[in-house]
Amino acid sequence: MAQITHLAVIAGLLTSGVPAAAKNEPPAAASKPEPAAAAPSPGEIVAQASSDEWVRIAPKDLLVMNLAADGQGKARQVIIQLMPPPFSQGWIDNIRKLAATHWWDGTSINRVQDNYVAQWGDASEKKPLPAGLATVPESEYTISSQAISDARYAAGFSERDSYAQSVGFIDSWPLASNNASSEPTYWPVHCYGAVGVGRNYAPDTGSGAELYAVIGHAPRHLDRNIAVVGRVVEGIEYLSSLPRGSGPLDFYETEAERVTINSIRLASELPTAQQPQLEYLSSDGATFARYVDARANRRDPFFIQPAGGVDICNVPVPVRRVRGK
């Protein structure tokens, strides 16, 4: 036993490199059996997607947050993709106005709760909001089926879910639905990295000035109780690795603990050279379907027992920098 090589690698979420096995060639005959079925990993499947399966994210849909540099002077940038219509657009309109007026500049990360959320906004609670923000009703937490394409939803995904009658993807956004009922609605779900709108007790649904990102196991009990407006597509580690707060609800208790937000801008308001060039894998393509299947049934060499299912928040949507940008 002592000779065992114990650099034990537990399988990564996305691995790079595409071995021959990933090209669906039959395993070569060999005196030693090939490891398992040598099926491609989810990451290898994604790497094989054709370029037309990747969708560029428009600069108006990207929120770029620059935090103060860390203790070693390293820059920390968090990039958020805002949800497309028809979801949560009332809050998102507010968020675009807040960014355009530079409202968040000089505010801070105020709360980091382990296995839950990192939350930011004005710690003083006294900074006036810009004029013209909408008051968004609770009814916008869900969208009626008339407003979206049931067919595209159904094509995306349909596994057993612990919280809803079904789950699926539209435009590569994870959604849930009570679509077996007589008046079906759809709603975005709180997966890791989801960005939502902090609020007080009902009927206040929040202005959008106070935001949070999920940094733990999907808190899906928040679905339909608070607005999901986007997801972190780059740099979430600058939120998830922050020290946890020590106050009630894990808010930071002192100014020294808070992390200053230097700026939050829509990418469309940045000089072209500073606009992040990102793209996501379309949930309408054949590769996405193969990717979901592989997440539910891991058959790449590390795995012994495919699960036969997967929850929607364990299917992270692939997002990448556009090549060379």
Add this chain to the structure above:
Amino acid sequence: MAQITHLAVIAGLLTSGVPAAAKNEPPAAASKPEPAAAAPSPGEIVAQASSDEWVRIAPKDLLVMNLAADGQGKARQVIIQLMPPPFSQGWIDNIRKLAATHWWDGTSINRVQDNYVAQWGDASEKKPLPAGLATVPESEYTISSQAISDARYAAGFSERDSYAQSVGFIDSWPLASNNASSEPTYWPVHCYGAVGVGRNYAPDTGSGAELYAVIGHAPRHLDRNIAVVGRVVEGIEYLSSLPRGSGPLDFYETEAERVTINSIRLASELPTAQQPQLEYLSSDGATFARYVDARANRRDPFFIQPAGGVDICNVPVPVRRVRGK
């Protein structure tokens, strides 16, 4: 809109304090309606458990990891509860031997991957293992139904699950089962905080010297593919808030990045005064059932729409310090 109070608190996982409403008294008549049904939160339900519903964790089942102090000189202790029989005992016997021989002292945290795991062991891969460690077969990833009480499992929990035919708790450990099949087995699941045994490709199931803790959304595709041996019951924030690695699979690439493990000991081998005194809420009690129901159907004042379900990894088992210890 500008007058809105925007200290927006999104609901905490466990809140302290037990308001009158939590004692199941009818809401008082009032000119203003009480917020929602004023039902107790999951945390308030747990706070009402009687003392005989709390189970002391034996010192032989606690692994105490002392990391090197952080940059501010603050001590960092991570406490792990090992699984009880009949689960994963081959690896756990190895782990007790490794702790007894102080094998981990001077090793390090070597990998931190965002939304996945923190992993530790001997970065050199050359440290000899102690004699007498068992080689544990893959078959021990699951337990046959003869070895456990189906009745207690069934009483614990049974929500729709995305990965298995059922899920439940025994001795307050989250489990899954294919119990609708002719030869049912049970297995522990990878929830946030789960501790598992790193391994290489099959048939190597790992010695137990290389361990990891889940610090992200439950990677349940690892269930039955790698051994779960315990869970972090205190101090996981010292792992989850570490900087993420920059090498392949997010391993740290340099000695400077690694976090030294000063020691790992079974609590039973520590002086009595240093033994952590911890207890968990029994999954056999009435309070646990109420707690699960409240996690699935949040009715405390913040919530508008109870989900009607919950996944097992969104039901964290309450663990606390024994009063005054």
